[in-house]
Amino acid sequence: MSHQAIYRKFRPKTFDDVLGQEHVTRTLKNQIMTDNIAHAYLFSGIRGTGKTSTAKIFSRAVNCLNNHDGNPCNECEICKSILNETNMDVIEMDAASNNGVEDIRELRDKVKFLPVKSRYKVYIIDEVHMLSKGAFNALLKTLEEPPEHLLFILATTEPQKIPATILSRCQRFDLKRIKSDVIVENMKSICKEIGIEYDEKALSLIAANSEGAMRDAQSILDRCISFNEDKIDYETVINLLGTVNYQVVLEAANYMVDKDIKSTMVLVDDILNRGKEILSFLDELIVCFRNMLIIKTTGLTDNIIRMSEEEAEDLKKLSNRVSVDEIVEFIEDLSSAQLECKRALNPRVLLEAKLIKMLNKVENINIDSLVNRIEELENRIKNGNTATVIKTKSSAGRHVVAETRKRSATSENVSSPENFEIKKQDTSEKFVKEKQFENKSDEAIYNAIINNWQAILKKVRSENAGLQAIIRESRLHEVKNKKAVFEFDPKFTFHINAANQPKNKVKFKEVLSGILNEECEVEFTIKKDEKPIKTKHTIEDIYEDVVREFGEEIVEFKQED
Ligand SMILES: Nc1ncnc2c1ncn2[C@@H]1O[C@H](COP(=O)(O)OP(=O)(O)O)[C@@H](O)[C@H]1O
Ligand SMILES: [Mg+2]
Ligand SMILES: [Zn+2]
Structure with a gap:
């Protein structure tokens, strides 16, 4: 026909x-x-x-x-x-x-x-x-x-x-785009009338590729019939549309959830080399994340998600490994990538750059928290020529090496330079789990606030810009019994009053506790005198801290001579 x-x-x-x-x-x-x-x-x-x-x-x-x-x-x-x-x-x-x-x-x-x-x-x-x-x-x-x-x-x-x-x-x-189920029904009755067998899944795939245009669906159907006169089956549709097999899209989504840049790029290269259009690939990826979002938030796998049970089951598994926020972010980023690719002279390069940026973005959070923790540790190692090298290998197979060197020699307790090498197989999981920084010492909290001050201000600003404008005039004075005391210069009376308003204190406490992973009270006062905290550490203390942070099995402690 x-x-x-x-x-x-x-x-x-x-x-x-x-x-x-x-x-x-x-x-x-x-x-x-x-x-x-x-x-x-x-x-x-x-x-x-x-x-x-x-x-x-x-x-x-x-x-x-x-x-x-x-x-x-x-x-x-x-x-x-x-x-x-x-x-x-x-x-x-x-x-x-x-x-x-x-x-x-x-x-x-x-x-x-x-x-x-x-x-x-x-x-x-x-x-x-x-x-x-x-x-x-x-x-x-x-x-x-x-x-x-x-x-x-x-x-x-x-x-x-x-x-x-x-x-x-x-x-x-x-006239509106026609819903998939209406298109599928129409194709079914056409198939019956002309006497050709069909696979429900194949018709759904055709409908999904027709963008709500009945004529498009019918012409794909037509091409399928001339391709294989016996039956409209899933494989035929895939071959014919040069469309990415659903499994391949799922594979790509899996790598993305894993932040596995290398595998994502290899797969994308393969998909595009097989002649798949960038925009429709992005489209399918967006739909995949959209379905994941629906499954994760509603538990629904039928009707609003037009896919087979096995496919829905796969997506459900994948959705368990990623947060709602992250899925939403993927959808937003992919959608804007799609818009930009439409206009780009070299959409392929843009696509690759966007994907890398997307996958790096989430990774950055881990690197940031890693760096913060290194700095925190570093603060404890108050000694000259101490090098701390922390190597991590994420599940994605990439290496993150953060290296910091201390130049000044200030402490009296540690005499020789130390070299810690910390190897870690899978940081990502541990970082997520380690919400409860059990009982941080006041000093650790103090250091964490100092080291994360810019991040704290940034977070406060994103929640309440006015509050940030007030708080940025204060300085951390001390941390005592898990209460962080911030000081204002006496000229900032307005700021002190505003900062001490219960709702502002609650908000600030919330942000602070969130960033520090530690419940921490806050108080604002007028500046009196300076009294910086100084605590001493022995090398054993430091070793204990490092082991506690990263786990015994991955810390190797070497003393240099
Ligand atoms: N709403 C519809 N219901 C049933 N078939 C449709 C519908 N819209 C389009 N078609 C199918 O697509 C073909 C082309 O439709 P047409 O009316 O020319 O679309 P348009 O003018 O909007 O591009 C029709 O011959 C019919 O087979
Ligand atoms: Mg017309
Ligand atoms: Zn008539």
Whole structure:
């Protein structure tokens, strides 16, 4: 069966055959039944949703001698003549090819004549946005004073390109994208009628690739049939669309959740080399994360997620490994990447850069917290020429090496330079788990606040910019019994009062405790005298701290000579 055959054979013949556009067809049928017909109509909507079909049906319905509830009978002499294109009173024009002033002038001259045998003379102008400016003006003249017998039906995919003067003279109907299940049902009945077997999954995949345009779905179906005449199956659809197999998208999502840049890039390279379009790959990835989000937040796996049970099960497993926030972030980042790729001269490079940035972003948080902890440890190692090297290898197989060196020699307790090498196999999990920094000492809290001060201010600003403006004038004075005391210069009385308001204190405490992973009270006072905290450490203390932070099995302690 050829493409044209399905397309022709299944063009809707009555309003009731136009699927998914009931909001339009109901009104049109009503107008016909109550004989309340306007002179100009505009049907807009994306391609393949039924604009031209509805226009043709309407042209018969207004002239039919034997109307059924507003539908054309398609049997009477008039209906038949319109269907076989021998009726001179129904004129179809494609504005894409007849877009000049001359064409419309000619039309204007002709509209004066009464219809030959029908009630209405109907002009269907398809893709009307293609008319030239002059042609629009000429058309406008006719629309301003239309003769009784005249009916214009305009159709367009781009209504925004139509002058307001024309729009205001038309009754406008927007045809919607057609829902997947409606498209699937339509394909099923087509398959039954032409006697071909099908796989439900295959039809769902076709519908998912048609973007709500029935015509697209039908033409994919057509190509599948010529590809494999026995049956429409999933593999055929995948081969034909050059579409990424769902499993491959899932694999990509898995690597992304793991922040595995290397595997993601290798897979993307493979997908694109196989001829997959960047934009549709991104689209599928976005849909995948969207489905993950729905499954994670609602537990629903049917209906709003059009996929097989096994696929939903896979997604569910994956969604357990990632937070809602992270999924949302992926969706946002992928969507903006998609927009930018559309405009990019080299979308592939942009895609790769965006993916790396995306996967690095989350990794950065780990690096940051790692660095903070290194600094915290470092503070305890108050000794000269001490080098702390912390190597981590994430599950993704990348290495993060943070190296810091102390230059000053201040402490009296540790005599020789130390070298700690800490190897860690999988940091990511541990970092997530280690929310409870059990009983940090006051000194550790003090150091953590000092080391994270910019991050704390940034977080406060994101929650309450006014509060940040106040707090940034304060200085940490001391930490005692897990209470952090902040001082203001005496000139900042307003700030002290504002900072001490209970709701501000609560907010600040919340931020602080969140960043430090430690419940910590706060207080604001006026500056009196300076009293920095100084505590001494022996090398054993430091060793204990390091082991506590990273675990005995991964810490190797070497004394250099
Ligand atoms: N709403 C619909 N219901 C049923 N079939 C449709 C619908 N929209 C489009 N089709 C199918 O797609 C084909 C092209 O539709 P058409 O009306 O020309 O779309 P448009 O003018 O919006 O691009 C039709 O012949 C029909 O087979
Ligand atoms: Mg059309
Ligand atoms: Zn009829």
